[in-house]
Each structure stands twice: as C-alpha cells, then as structure tokens.
Amino acid sequence: MISHTSSSRPPAAAPAPTVIVVDDDEALREALSSLFRSVGLRVELYGSAAELLAAKPPAAPRCLVLDIRLPGVSGLDFQAQIAASPMNMPIIFMTGHGDIPMTVRAMKAGAVDFLTKPFRDQDMLDAVTTALEHDRRQSEANKAATDIRDLYQSLTAREKEVMALVTSGLMNKQVAAQINLSEITVKIHRGHVMRKMNAKSLADLVRMAETLGLGITKA
Amino acid sequence: MISHTSSSRPPAAAPAPTVIVVDDDEALREALSSLFRSVGLRVELYGSAAELLAAKPPAAPRCLVLDIRLPGVSGLDFQAQIAASPMNMPIIFMTGHGDIPMTVRAMKAGAVDFLTKPFRDQDMLDAVTTALEHDRRQSEANKAATDIRDLYQSLTAREKEVMALVTSGLMNKQVAAQINLSEITVKIHRGHVMRKMNAKSLADLVRMAETLGLGITKA
DNA sequence: TCCGCTTTCATACCTTGGTATGTATGGCGA
DNA sequence: TCGCCATACATACCAAGGTATGAAAGCGGA
Numbered sequence: 225m226i227s228h229t230s231s232s233r234p235p236a237a238a239p240a241p242t243v244i245v246v247d248d249d250e251a252l253r254e255a256l257s258s259l260f261r262s263v264g265l266r267v268e269l270y271g272s273a274a275e276l277l278a279a280k281p282p283a284a285p286r287c288l289v290l291d292i293r294l295p296g297v298s299g300l301d302f303q304a305q306i307a308a309s310p311m312n313m314p315i316i317f318m319t320g321h322g323d324i325p326m327t328v329r330a331m332k333a334g335a336v337d338f339l340t341k342p343f344r345d346q347d348m349l350d351a352v353t354t355a356l357e358h359d360r361r362q363s364e365a366n367k368a369a370t371d372i373r374d375l376y377q378s379l380t381a382r383e384k385e386v387m388a389l390v391t392s393g394l395m396n397k398q399v400a401a402q403i404n405l406s407e408i409t410v411k412i413h414r415g416h417v418m419r420k421m422n423a424k425s426l427a428d429l430v431r432m433a434e435t436l437g438l439g440i441t442k443a
Numbered sequence: 444m445i446s447h448t449s450s451s452r453p454p455a456a457a458p459a460p461t462v463i464v465v466d467d468d469e470a471l472r473e474a475l476s477s478l479f480r481s482v483g484l485r486v487e488l489y490g491s492a493a494e495l496l497a498a499k500p501p502a503a504p505r506c507l508v509l510d511i512r513l514p515g516v517s518g519l520d521f522q523a524q525i526a527a528s529p530m531n532m533p534i535i536f537m538t539g540h541g542d543i544p545m546t547v548r549a550m551k552a553g554a555v556d557f558l559t560k561p562f563r564d565q566d567m568l569d570a571v572t573t574a575l576e577h578d579r580r581q582s583e584a585n586k587a588a589t590d591i592r593d594l595y596q597s598l599t600a601r602e603k604e605v606m607a608l609v610t611s612g613l614m615n616k617q618v619a620a621q622i623n624l625s626e627i628t629v630k631i632h633r634g635h636v637m638r639k640m641n642a643k644s645l646a647d648l649v650r651m652a653e654t655l656g657l658g659i660t661k662a
Numbered sequence: 663t664c665c666g667c668t669t670t671c672a673t674a675c676c677t678t679g680g681t682a683t684g685t686a687t688g689g690c691g692a
Numbered sequence: 693t694c695g696c697c698a699t700a701c702a703t704a705c706c707a708a709g710g711t712a713t714g715a716a717a718g719c720g721g722a
Contacts, residue, residue, distance in 0.1 A: 634711070
C-alpha cells in the first residue's frame, strides 16, 4: 500500500546536483545549460548577481559558474558575498579579458577554477564535477557539525562547563575541585551531558568536543 | 660554566625565517636578497632548481620564491617535486610572461601567490610574510603529528589493535570479546598503550587516535 | 641454550565512573 | 501562588577501570 507517511524520509538519497549559472549573455547561458543538462545535472540560470541573491538556493551538491565581469557587482566582490552568506558554495569563474592578478585574487579567495573564454566543454565539466564533489563533502561536514552544535546548545551553562573539563581529560573529582562542586554533582551533570549529547561513550564525547572546538579557548 | 651539553636544546626558540630564491637572473636574485635582508629575513640564493634540490633545506619557517620559467625544469613540475618531497614548503611564483591557465594550475597546486613582473616590493614582502606564517603553522602541526606517529610505532601489533578499539568507545569487556581475549589481558594492553603513548587520560588517547586517523579504516 | 620480548591469563585489591533515590534551594513564568 | 527547571548534595550500590603479583608459553637473537 502507498501509505503516504508524511514524516521525513531519511533516505532522501540523491538530491540532484545543481549548477547555477550567472551570466548576462543569454546565448552563453543557454549553451551552458544545454551542456550541463546533457550530463544529467540540474541547472539554474540567472542574468545577474542580484537575481541569484533574491532566489532560494538549491540544496546540497551545487556550485556556481559565473563571469568575473557581471552587470552591477564585481565578480570578486560577489564571491566574497557568497562566501559570507549561508549559501556558500564553490565558484568557477569564466573570463574573456581577465588578468593574472585578478585570477590570483579569485583563487586565493577559494575559487575552484578560473576558465578563459573560449574554453573546452570538457574543461568546464571537469571543473563542475570537482566543485560539486567539494560541495557535497562540505555540506556533509557542515551538517554533522551543526547537529552537534544544536545538541551542545541544549546543555545548561553548568553542563557545558563540565563537558569542557571532562573532555579535557580531568577526573570527576578534579572537575569538582576546579569549579567548587562535590564529586557526586559532577557525576550527575556528566550523566546529563552524555544523554543530551547523545554520546555513547566518553570517546564519542571527546570527538564532539573536538568538533565544537572546546579546549582551544586559551587564546 | 659553559658545559657544552651536546644533547638537543629544546628552547631553540626562534629559528630565523628563511626565504629561498631560485632564479637564473643574478641581478634579480641580488635585488630580492637585498629586499628580504632589509626586513631581517635570512636568504638563500640558487640559480636553478637542481642546485636547490642538492642543498640541505633550512629549518622551520621558510618559503620559496621562484620564476615559473626556470632553466631545466618547468616551474609547475618543480612545484610538484617540492610538494612531494620532505622539504615541502610554500611557494611564491614570479612570472614575466605567464598566462591565466598556468596561474590557475599553480594556485590549484597550492602556490601561495603568483606575482607578475614587475611587482612592487611591498607585494612581494606581503606574500613572503604570508607564506612564512603558513610554513610555521604547517611545520608545527607536522611535528606534533610526527611525534605521535613515532610513539604509535613503538606499540606492538596487539597494543595497536586494542588502542583502536578502546578509542572507538568500546568497554574493556567488549574489546575482549571482539578480539577473543580475557578482559584482564585487555586491561594490561590498555595500560601499556597509555604509558607508551604518554597519554595522561583517555581523552588524550582519543585525540591522538584522531590525529593518527584510526577508525577511519572502513574504506 | 639462555635471555628478553610478546602474549596470555588468574587472583586480589583499590579507584573511578555511573545511576537511583531522596532532599533542598532559588529563579522564572503561567 | 504553583509548577518547572537548574542547581547542588548525600547515601548507597554496582559496574568498569587500573595496577600489582605471579605464572606460563612461544619466538627470535646473542
């Protein structure tokens, strides 16, 4: 039976990889769209940076293909905007009249590739493939870190404190001395931390603390 | 008394940052040497890649400044050689007639910067400063990882096995069941691991296991 | 052959970790 | 005011971690 379980479906499996193209030349946009769709990729087309920023970004594996010279914003400024926004994603630049300093700036700012027009279709596809793989890994790592951060935020102030000290390797009694508590109270907080963080072992908790960057608070 | 303790001196403190220049143009070599020395940097000059490869690389914070066009090897090939060798260090390229694809390749391969001749002294100094800072951090992390790897190699096969299982979060009895041992034997191996790895707590050991990449052996 | 290392295990003992039950106080919002 | 939550602590009990002592077997090198 087709029971439409309206609950979430964990095996969301393969969200189609999407390439976002931003270029003011419609002919080029269409050519790229055709190229990408020919290898099974989803495509979104925009004529300007502003249009993209106003749109809802697609999920998971996605990347941006744009001309360094855009109407309105500079490609490099736009790159900075994207990187700072929550829709951060890998960028592949195209250029007709780029120079080396511009290329260096773009690459230093994290661009995946920088193609000079005219480019070979295969070069573009290679760049996009690499970019999509980067984004997949990145968003995976992001999701894991975010999940842990959410759990961590569900801890009370005391529990966070205890977690930091416990994962730094101190014994319960040492933690107790450090923050002026009795050992039994530390044990209780510790138990709460384990449950709330969904940690199945101390090793687990230590790894979560690493992800959270706990203990690197000396600076 | 000047007791010349021939043993190593841990407070080696500040090894002078060194810039290695490789260029076949002696005038440029000298100009760069003068520039770098003017801000207190050590400098080593070479006329070709081969000369550098034959020399003993300087310690700690160092970086390489070289022309993309070298006598003999291509700058990009040389970059790959350096990256694969133990004297891996940040590279700053200079070029008189570079193009964008070449720039992109170099940057993708990890170059810190790519300056077009003629360049401003300040741009070169900025690039070198960044590169040296990269190398300092890198060699710090390398040293820490190497130290841990050395300790790990002093473990027996069984001890490595136990370390992997313990740091994955299993209890002694579970480890015992996993590799068909009695619990007391696991405890003994575990004690040996802690001592040999110089770990002051389980949290410590877990972090070392992370550095070693233990547990990511599923692939 | 003897020594040393690795590996294994038992018995005993102590320390630490973890949980349950019960008590108590203070803050904060319905 | 009542209830909820965070915080703190005690007592008790059991599980797990850690170390010492002693013992035994196999293996490889001096």
